[in-house]
Amino acid sequence: MSFEELSKLLKGKVSLDEPLASYTSFGLGGPAKLLAHPADEEDLENILDFARQEGMRILVLGMGTNLLVKDSGFPGMVIRLTDGLKGIHRAPEGIEVGAGTEAKDVLDYCLHQGLQGMECFAGIPGSIGGMIKTNAGAFGGEMGSLVQKIRGINLNGEWLELGGDELGFGYRSSNLPNGLLITRTWLRLKEGKREEIKRQARENLKLKAKTQPLSQRSAGCIFKNPPQAPAAKLIQEVGGKGMRVEEVMVSPIHANFIVNLGGATASQVLLLIDQLRERVREAFGLTLELEVEIVGGEE
Numbered sequence: 003m004s005f006e007e008l009s010k011l012l013k014g015k016v017s018l019d020e021p022l023a024s025y026t027s028f029g030l031g032g033p034a035k036l037l038a039h040p041a042d043e044e045d046l047e048n049i050l051d052f053a054r055q056e057g058m059r060i061l062v063l064g065m066g067t068n069l070l071v072k073d074s075g076f077p078g079m080v081i082r083l084t085d086g087l088k089g090i091h092r093a094p095e096g097i098e099v100g101a102g103t104e105a106k107d108v109l110d111y112c113l114h115q116g117l118q119g120m121e122c123f124a125g126i127p128g129s130i131g132g133m134i135k136t137n138a139g140a141f142g143g144e145m146g147s148l149v150q151k152i153r154g155i156n157l158n159g160e161w162l163e164l165g166g167d168e169l170g171f172g173y174r175s176s177n178l179p180n181g182l183l184i185t186r187t188w189l190r191l192k193e194g195k196r197e198e199i200k201r202q203a204r205e206n207l208k209l210k211a212k213t214q215p216l217s218q219r220s221a222g223c224i225f226k227n228p229p230q231a232p233a234a235k236l237i238q239e240v241g242g243k244g245m246r247v248e249e250v251m252v253s254p255i256h257a258n259f260i261v262n263l264g265g266a267t268a269s270q271v272l273l274l275i276d277q278l279r280e281r282v283r284e285a286f287g288l289t290l291e292l293e294v295e296i297v298g299g300e301e
């Protein structure tokens with residue numbers, strides 16, 4: 003199958019050499035060799051067939067809020083799930099959600115229906131698929147604890163369903179089988195008092211907005227919190243707040259956020275990450291582990 007044939011076959015879109023900057027919250031990143039937007043599961047099967055036939059690497063993209071895409075871009079097929087593969091329905095003990103659905107839309111649905119469990123994610127950007135893969139969490143809640151099961155397709159085009167207890171959720175991580183693309187999930191949510199759930203969501207959002215630079219371009223927390231202390235505290239103690247490499251800066255509001263001041267490059271972010279790690283290593287003898295995922299080919 004040629005690129006033109008794939009393009010005709012799909013209900014969704016596919017493009018060549020498209021910059022990924024506008025598909026990431028950092029606003030950074032070079033082009034994808036191919037960028038596909040499946041409209042549904044059948045599109046996804048055809049896209050994976052094509053990528054297999056061409057021997058292309060795959061990158062699954064949700065809302066790109068936990069990614070640092072290198073300036074050289076991604077030399078393979080990027081599959082963006084947030085254009086199709088959406089939808090929210092009531093299901094036994096909770097809801098069924100398309101993996102490309104925005105977490106914010108799921109929260110709004112829950113607030114409207116009086117369902118409890120999603121309110122800790124108020125203010126966290128991302129798709130449900132990305133939130134499961136990264137086991138997103140805040141205010142004591144974690145995505146993994148809500149997952150009853152997922153449906154997904156692997157790189158060989160085989161469909162499978164896995165229970166939440168098979169996904170090995172850990173701190174900002176999961177053991178999702180390599181190359182499995184989640185297309186749908188079933189979340190376990192309790193019935194609750196609508197006003198109380200709304201109040202909790204509002205409170206969480208308010209606290210997040212006060213302590214994080216939500217209006218600037220970033221990928222959330224850069225580093226995971228080591229057991230010794232929050233990464234932000236360690237960075238602050240080594241004078242990291244406000245540190246700058248050209249157009250990227252450690253946020254003066256939250257030391258574990260690096261923000262794009264406009265016109266930044268991924269290389270600048272990587273340089274600032276190295277400098278912060280070096281300072282923390284020298285001062286405390288520990289190496290900060292990345293929470294953000296770096297993707298792309300060789301520079």
Ligand SMILES: Cc1cc2nc3c(=O)[nH]c(=O)nc-3n(C[C@H](O)[C@H](O)[C@H](O)COP(=O)(O)OP(=O)(O)OC[C@H]3O[C@@H](n4cnc5c(N)ncnc54)[C@H](O)[C@@H]3O)c2cc1C
Pocket residue numbers: 027061062063064065066067068069083101102125126127128129130131132133134135136137138139140174182183184185215216220221222223295
């Ligand atoms: C301002 C800001 C605040 C944030 N606050 C928090 C916070 O409080 N807590 C927190 O945990 N995170 C936080 N984050 C990080 C981010 O919101 C989460 O990691 C989110 O879950 C990422 O979702 P996404 O759809 O953007 O995933 P992406 O960034 O697109 O992808 C992340 C990973 O998931 C994979 N992936 C995405 N979709 C699928 C799928 N359907 N199937 C299989 N794999 C998939 C990707 O390949 C990649 O490996 C914040 C980010 C920002 C920008």
